[in-house]
Amino acid sequence: MRMKELPADFKRALPVLKEIEQAGYEAYFVGGSVRDHILGLPIHDVDIATSAYPEEIKEIFKHTVDTGIQHGTVTVLFSGSSYEITTFRTESGYQDYRRPDQVTFVRSLEDDLKRRDFTINALALDRNANVIDKFDGLRDLDDHLIRAVGKAEERFHEDALRMMRAVRFQSQLNFKIEDKTAEAISLNAHLLEKIAVERTREEFIKMMLGQAWRKGFANFLTFKLCDYAPGMKKHGSSLVKLTELEPVKFMDEEAVWAAIGFVLHLTDPDLNKLLRVWKVSNKTREITLSTYEMLELFADKNFDTWEIYSLGIDNFDRVVTLCQLFDIKIEYNKLSEAVEQIPIKSSHDLAITGSDLIKILGIEPGPEIGKMLKNVEKAVVRENVSNYFDELKVYVLSNR
């Protein structure tokens, strides 16, 4: 099959493929960018695979960096851009279900494609836009199917993360997982325990942010991957409720975690614990906890602008989408107008400072000043007083 127009990222890399071919080797685009291009999706991360060994690539190009030379990857700097070029390889060993014990460089494209996870990821594209399809990846793309290359069980034994990748692609592409591949995931879900939590988390979040996350997440539960994912073992039957909610897309990772906390009715410390087990970043954890608290307030209908402000106005839109997900009725127009009208973004925007208060009140610096400033901030946010120095001065003097 020959594709029509190549996207700019591929076109820019064509001279690199040409150089390799002129030196007597083969070179192709491979991996996710080929899949996405055929699907008509925007591409990112152009990967090039070649029959040339790393040392041979280094002879062809003047400027190279040994990025992952033991796995066959060399970064080539060419005409102001950089390209990752990986030698065709086979892999064996996989005693730990994560990494091959042995990587062997080979000259055959087919051998390289054979070791890949799914047929839709085992396509190659040559310089003339011909697709090389040894495992019926094009048919599966057409049929919207995620099918392991060769024996599914073997592919998952090689890298257990691929089971998460299956549900992730299902969600991102809105595809179905082919029966034998699905069966192999169910049989091998326990291997997920061998995978570093950071890698599992990355796939989990990509899955939850995908268009068909309800399908991917439903399979994450059905295949029992959830039982071997960090901190979720006992929660399968509660988490299933997420798939029965309104079809709303998650805005970001923080929205995903807050929704999980909410559907599990976690206390704040328990959600914190779950986030630590999944090793989310401190920033994500902070934002998630504030989002979660705001969501609970909205669900209780028991809040005012000060609470929204102190939990972070930036969380408001995320919480609104979560309210849609959980069908929590809020008076959106009224609320968003109120939030827009909050006159300050943070205490830094106050027209009065701590040193002003010390002068106005004639008192020593200390905790009293902090308390007073907080009261002023609250009054400004609740629009009990305008954020002008003179008005704040009067307010402070009459509320001392």
Ligand SMILES: Nc1ccn([C@@H]2O[C@H](COP(=O)(O)OP(=O)(O)OP(=O)(O)O)[C@@H](O)[C@H]2O)c(=O)n1
């Ligand atoms: N566990 C894995 C990871 C990757 N691959 C192969 O390596 C390619 C590149 O992997 P990666 O960049 O991680 O994923 P993509 O498939 O490119 O998807 P995306 O870029 O959307 O994450 C994949 O297409 C697949 O052929 C694999 O076989 N097994």
